[in-house]
Amino acid sequence: MSAVIDHAPPSALAGDHAHEHPHGLRRWLFSTNHKDIGTMYLLFALWMLFEGGILALGIRTELWKPYVWLLNPELFNAFSTMHGIMMIFGSVMPALVGFANWMIPMQIGAPDMAFPRLNNLSFWLLIPAGILLTASFFVPGGAPGVGWTLYAPLTIQAGMGMDLVIFAIHIMGASSIMGSINIIVTILNMRAPGMTLMKMPLFVWTWLITAYLLLAIMPVLAGAVTMTLTDRHFGTSFFSAAGGGDPVLYQHLFWFFGHPEVYVMILPVFGIVSSVIPTFARKKLFGYSSMVYASASIAILSFLVWAHHMFTAGMPTTGQLFFMYATMLIAVPTGVKVFNWVATMWRGSLTFETPMLFAVGFIFVFTLGGFTGLMLAMVPIDTQVHNTYFVIAHFHYVLVAGSLFGIFMGFYYWSPKWTGVMYNETAGKIHFWTSMISFNIAFFPQHFLGLAGMPRRYVAYPVQFTDFNQISTIGAWLFGLSQAYFLFAVVIPVLRGKGEKAPQRPWEGAEGLEWEVPTPAPFHTFETPPKLNADATRVLGYN
């Protein structure tokens, strides 16, 4: 497979002088090229997406019937735990880092990431982590069934699979920290002359903010799982009440990481949406600077709301009020963003190619997930629906219809630049509509289940919940089939180079430096710093 061409056409040679690169396994194993590493991140994310997806289908199939019939309860818990961990740490985050690797250097006119070797290490650390997560199913006791939040004291009592998961999280955390340092340094120090901070594409801005978030939160998670590890094996009692520790401390540490983590998974997607909508509306983005400030506000506020996940763990009323109001405050900058996207479309010359369909669909379903988030922010409501399927529905509306649809959107938007061929537009539209419909069949009924009182992570349930569960299971299978269709009808053909040849600027309204390089993107780009126009969207020549 080759996502990047070996030899650029003569027109590509301006500012791009060296195209030699290793071939075969060496090209990928020792790669220091941001495009190759980006491709590997995306392929890793695809592997984890399908592995985590198979676990999800196992969960939903078990829930087809109200009694235990397919998975034993321990395995069911292990499936739900590993589904969450694989999707968050293995799929969504690596996919967005893959986009960052591919697009940030090209969008800021840099030749590569600031630390190419560190970039290679960041990626290759993920492979043992993915293997450890998978292997945890096959050790004595199996994968841990403790929930993706890894709450103590259950984690202290879990079997050997827990150690593999802790080790995997340490490795993935180290990879994330190295990746974020690389991204921050690249954006701060490697921009082409004339690419000032307030001229950077929104995708670069959102990733800069995300990288700072990651840098602040991953060490907290690493600290929490390190303490879990020492509680398990080295006689400490950080989280064990029997030894004088406090399990609620773990919850505080985890959610201090866990809530900003939600924004790690959605802010870069906001950047992708902010690239796609202006392109297909053929207008400049409405309120660029307010978008930047809104992204930064969301990131700052995300540090002040963690305990809304712990309303039922016991907390003073003043604490509940603080975290309730702080959470509601996040709706303001998020509303600014949604308003700006709609205002960008207003009176635009709209067309609805697949990336735009995903963008408009994203606005609808992500906003719905945001609204249920506001409901959950209210203490009296959260007390009623905490740990029910209402919560499951809420965060799947945010993370599937938000993050995953955003990743699909970015793939359809930028893959012509990566691969040199256009994806099949009909297949893309089929993928969009089947995903959108089946997603809502799978997750909308879960709101009703949660409101009616069905708890999450239960392998069996009272019979009155059967109908909605069966609808949800049908939707989940259709969603899974839709992603298999995406793999075989869209991804594999473009990776094989099958399809219409893509022009340098496949989208009429697209602006930005990534569209100034030939298609497919040459192996090396912007080796000589480009001279940019006043908006920093066009290359006028090379220094």
Add this chain to the structure above:
Amino acid sequence: MDKRQLPPEKRRQNLKTALIMLSIALAIYLGYVIKAKVLGV
């Protein structure tokens, strides 16, 4: 010098920024663990 290598002053600048970022991450990681160990939970 290989054309693809960054100029030395740019490399120094990159390294300096990276070390500042790394020290923030390490301070947060060790800070939480040491705080819980020394001051208790």
